[in-house]
Amino acid sequence: MKVKDVMTTDVSYLSSSSSIFEAANIMRQLNVGAVPICDEANSPVGVVTDRDIVLRSVANNVHKNENVGSIMSSNIVTVSPDTDVHEAARLMAKHQIRRLPVVENGKLVGIVSLGDLAVEKIHVDEAGNALSDISKE
Known part of the structure; x- marks a missing residue:
């Protein structure tokens, strides 16, 4: 199975000049924990x-209107x-x-998360192992 079979294709993104507030707001609206940052060419x-946002902005008293x-x-x-989901x-x-x-041809076309991999029963163990490895630090 390929990433294209499980990825989210309707991905919102911001530019690096967007504010931290905009990033937090889009995360809240979409109920997501990450937003890609793209240049003018996507x-x-x-x-x-x-x-x-918490560790680099709030904890360091960086104003919400600073650039993301x-x-x-x-x-x-x-x-x-076309990347294999195991990879x-x-x-x-x-x-x-x-x-x-x-990314395809240098442009953002989607995002794949551990949750996307875990939805497919065949990949539950692998996603769980990846989460376990991620959570070690």
Whole structure:
């Protein structure tokens, strides 16, 4: 099974000049814990998570109107739609992340999460193992 079979395709994203408040608001509206950050060409340049907002913004007294680019994680790991789901789970465990932006021809086309992998019964154990590895730190 490929990532394209389980990924979310309707992905909202922000630019690095969007505010931290905008990022938090979109997460609340969509009930998600991460938002990809893309450049003008819709290429991912980072990801901001709810954890980034708490640890890099709130805990450091960074104002909510500052650019999300100042708190995003920029060393992102991506996959293509044709990546095998087992490989996606392995990457999540290796890099201790819960979500992977899906990129095709340099453009964001979706996102795959541990939850997407766990929905497929065949991948429940693998997703659980990845979550266990992620949660170790």
